[in-house]
Amino acid sequence: MEEGHKFQEVSKAKYDCLLFDLDDTLYPLSSGMSRQIAKNIEEYMLQKLGMEAAKVPALCQSLYKTYGTTMAGLRAIGYDFAYDDFHSFVHGRLPYNTLLKPDYVLRGILQSLPIRKIIFTNADSNHAYRALQSLGLEDCFESIISFDTLNSSNNINPSVDTDGRPIKAEIFDFYEYTRQPDSDVVLPRTPVVCKPFDDAFENVFKLADIDPQRTLFFDDSIRNLLTAKRSGLHTVAVGTAVRSAGVDHALESIHNIREAFPELWDANEKHEIVQYKIATETTVKA
Numbered sequence: 503m504e505e506g507h508k509f510q511e512v513s514k515a516k517y518d519c520l521l522f523d524l525d526d527t528l529y530p531l532s533s534g535m536s537r538q539i540a541k542n543i544e545e546y547m548l549q550k551l552g553m554e555a556a557k558v559p560a561l562c563q564s565l566y567k568t569y570g571t572t573m574a575g576l577r578a579i580g581y582d583f584a585y586d587d588f589h590s591f592v593h594g595r596l597p598y599n600t601l602l603k604p605d606y607v608l609r610g611i612l613q614s615l616p617i618r619k620i621i622f623t624n625a626d627s628n629h630a631y632r633a634l635q636s637l638g639l640e641d642c643f644e645s646i647i648s649f650d651t652l653n654s655s656n657n658i659n660p661s662v663d664t665d666g667r668p669i670k671a672e673i674f675d676f677y678e679y680t681r682q683p684d685s686d687v688v689l690p691r692t693p694v695v696c697k698p699f700d701d702a703f704e705n706v707f708k709l710a711d712i713d714p715q716r717t718l719f720f721d722d723s724i725r726n727l728l729t730a731k732r733s734g735l736h737t738v739a740v741g742t743a744v745r746s747a748g749v750d751h752a753l754e755s756i757h758n759i760r761e762a763f764p765e766l767w768d769a770n771e772k773h774e775i776v777q778y779k780i781a782t783e784t785t786v787k788a
Contacts, residue, residue, distance in 0.1 A: 516765060517617065517736070519712050522643075523697075523721035524623040524630055527740045528608065528756055529637060531722070535601045542592040543572050550591065551581055557677045564680045568689065570696045570725075571624050578692035579674040585626075585653065593629040604638035607757055612642040615759075615766055620710055621646040622719075624696045647706050652695040697721075698729040707733075718763070720756065724749065738762075 522528060526536055544562050547553045553561070565575025573588055612619060620643060623630050627648040634640040674690050695702050707714055714734035721727050727737040727749045738751040745752040753762055760767070 515617070515716075517716055517718050517763075519618040519620065519710075519717040520615065520766075521620050521622050521706070521712065521717055521719045521735070523719075523723070523726065523740075524621055524625060524633060526722040527720055528639065529602055529605070529633075530755070531741060533601050535596070535633075538596055538601065539592060542595060546588060546591045547572075547576070550583065550587070551576070560680070561677045565676065568676075569692050569694075570698050571694070574692040574694035574696050575676070577694055578690045579676045580672050580690070585649070589626040589628065589649070593626065593632075596629070596632075598632050598636040602633060602636035604636070606638065609638050609642060611757065611759055612639065617766060619643045620712070621648070622697070622706055623648050626650055645710065647709060649694075649696065651709065652702060652705055698723065698725040700729060700733060703729060703733040703735070720753075 525539075529535065540562065544558050547558045547562065548555060562572050565572045565579075569575035569578055573585070576583070621630060621634070623646070625633075625648060627646060627650045630646050630648050631640060634643070634646075676689075679687060679689075695705065697703070703714075706712065714730075717735050718738055719727070719730045719735040720738045720740050721730065722739070722741045724739065724746050727739055727746075731737045731748055731750070736751075737749045738753055739746060739749045740753050740756050742752050743754040751762060753759065
């Protein structure tokens with residue numbers, strides 16, 4: 503029996519959890535989904551926040567790069583709006599079934615993986631579920647950790663003017679800052695908890711009882727991956743065949759998981775052999 507225990511310890515799997523981003527990770531950038539989301543965000547900034555049309559595209563991208571999401575950036579620089587209103591406008595009008603098709607290959611891969619699988623997305627839960635449903639993957643994951651999960655108590659009802667537009671008080675001119683960056687200016691912090699910031703990852707580890715040292719994290723954003731690596735996760739860049747500095751692995755497609763990480767399946771087979779060996783030895787000695 504002692505020998506069986508030794509065999510079991512040696513065969514312990516390296517990973518016991520897979521953590522997946524959603525957008526542009528479980529489906530390719532070429533789907534056009536991200537492009538449509540960006541278009542809807544720009545329209546929200548124009549129609550709901552009354553921004554100047556000429557500034558919106560550049561501002562949208564700059565806020566995204568600085569704060570992880572454009573929404574997080576908008577809140578940081580002083581715009582007040584209800585999160586639900588933003589998500590409804592940006593995601594509620596997406597043509598999911600047109601842009602995303604069932605991925606039976608990925609479904610088969612995920613269902614064959616004998617290991618915990620969790621979604622970690624900056625998007626809201628409604629978008630996550632509808633996207634997964636369109637991909638045919640809605641039942642392939644243990645749980646979805648989304649914007650709602652990490653920001654459930656931060657929704658607000660903004661003050662509005664007589665025309666129904668949010669009252670903008672003390673708006674930081676981020677557009678001007680990006681044109682003439684001043685090293686002495688401290689950028690305002692965002693109240694939104696999201697990737698790529700450390701607190702978002704720390705919260706996910708606690709919420710899902712994840713050991714980062716035994717978890718593979720898949721994401722298309724290098725910035726997210728660098729924070730993940732710093733947090734102890736093993737990182738996989740998806741959508742590129744070139745591994746960037748500071749990232750552990752690179753997959754041109756999420757479909758390449760089995761070729762890149764055969765040990766995820768091998769570990770389970772070894773575990774079953776160990777269990778059989780221990781059970782057999784116990785029976786014989788009995």
